[in-house]
Amino acid sequence: MGRWEPGARERLVLAALDLFQEQGYDETTVAQIAERAGLTRSTFFRHFPDKRELLVAGQATMSALLAEGIREAPAGATPLAAVAEGLRRAAKAYGPLSREIAPRLEAVLAASEELRQRNAQKAVGLAAAMEEALVARGVPTVSARLAAELGVLAHHTAFTRWAAESAAPAEAMADYSVEALEELRRAAASLA
């Protein structure tokens, strides 16, 4: 992990990922995660309500950043330009922990239906945050919903590509996201 020194929260996430991959999500207990991280169960519960929330713990931060970027986009920005600002802002949440987690997340999700369900609901939350921020800018509801979905799709595509590109630094997520959004804009033009 180079010069990056993970704190308690990060150590818990990494320990959980290790255990989910080694022995499965269902078989892993909070006590085991805490032990692997060299921490206590009560420290775990100071950071996370349960093991299901571990891998989506960034959702609230991401939602806030997406909405903030959309809110602060220039007054004349199109809905998709505002979404691009949201994605750029949200990319700031990516750091060394994300870089560690990203390449392993897909395998962990593939092995646990429960985590996939939680992850799907995370996407719903991100879309809702963007839709609300777009509506607040005066974007009509249907367009706001669609632009928000494009934002979520762009984020997912960008994350998958960035995760696979182990040399890409955390800062690159912004460009990956904006590029994926532009691809979706072109696809929307050809579909419509």
Place this chain on the structure above:
Amino acid sequence: MGRWEPGARERLVLAALDLFQEQGYDETTVAQIAERAGLTRSTFFRHFPDKRELLVAGQATMSALLAEGIREAPAGATPLAAVAEGLRRAAKAYGPLSREIAPRLEAVLAASEELRQRNAQKAVGLAAAMEEALVARGVPTVSARLAAELGVLAHHTAFTRWAAESAAPAEAMADYSVEALEELRRAAASLA
């Protein structure tokens, strides 16, 4: 329920909805659902693996119908015209049980994070089924993914409207879906 006579599966779903609304999802056991439906626990487990699957039990059928409609759309159909065929086909899954459930589903979902997570994952499954069927028609990946998402959004919008319109028969879901898809197509044109 007029002349409609629910079978064991339908009675279990309706009993579960009653109990989820009366006492909450978390507090409701499979034994209670079976008892309320006048059936045994083993009958429950012949129809559903657990209580979480009760309200999304139509997912496999819906996915199959969506894919079938897309597959059998005319060769020259645009991706969105194929999705419209999928939505028409999927609307055939709507019957008296859906009509009973629909107006109550939102309240039940609003009260249970676990059910919302399962429901979000259902949408991911429907989108994947449509995307795969579109790719099989030769639609490029990004366009297929986006067209599938438009299909899911159209389905959700149509379902919400149809659920709120208690006089609308099950057969009306096809028109509601196609209309919602057309609205999204127009929104996509204006966004792009």
